[in-house]
Amino acid sequence: MKKILLVGVLFLSGCTSAQRSQIGALGGSQHIKLFTQCGTVIQEWDSNGVVHTEQGSDGWYFTDKATGKLVRISGTVVITQN
Numbered sequence: 001m002k003k004i005l006l007v008g009v010l011f012l013s014g015c016t017s018a019q020r021s022q023i024g025a026l027g028g029s030q031h032i033k034l035f036t037q038c039g040t041v042i043q044e045w046d047s048n049g050v051v052h053t054e055q056g057s058d059g060w061y062f063t064d065k066a067t068g069k070l071v072r073i074s075g076t077v078v079i080t081q082n
Contacts, residue, residue, distance in 0.1 A: 028049070028081060028082065029046055029047055029048070029049065029065060029081075029082040030046070030047045030049075030050075030051045030062070030079050030080065030081060030082060031044065031045075031046055031047075031079070031080045031081075031082050032044065032045045032046075032047060032051060032060070032062065032073070032077060032078070032079050033077065033078045033079075034073050034075060034076070034077055035075070035076040035077070035078070036076075037076070045062070045064050045065070045066070045071060046064070046065040046066070046082060047062040047063060047064070047065060048062070048063040048064070048065045048068070049062075049063065050062070051079050054072070054074070057074065058074045058075070059072060059073065059074035060072070060073050060074070060077055060079070061073075
C-alpha cells in the first residue's frame with residue numbers, strides 16, 4: 001500500500017495544477033455551453049460524465065444528464081467542471 005501511495009505522490013508532484021484538475025474531473029459531471037460567433041449562448045447542457053473530443057475535428061460528444069441522450073456539438077464551446 002505504501003508503494004502505491006508513493007507512486008501516486010510522485011506522479012502527481014510532476015503534474016501542473018491544471019493536469020491534476022483534469023485527472024480529478026474524470027468521470028465527473030461537466031457543464032457545456034455552446035456559443036454563436038457573436039458570443040451569445042445558444043444552448044447549455046450538463047453531462048452524465050466525461051465529455052469526449054471528436055478526433056480530427058472541433059467536435060465534442062457527451063451524454064446529456066437531463067435526457068440520457070447522446071449529444072454531438074461543434075463550434076465555440078466552453079466546458080467547466082460541475
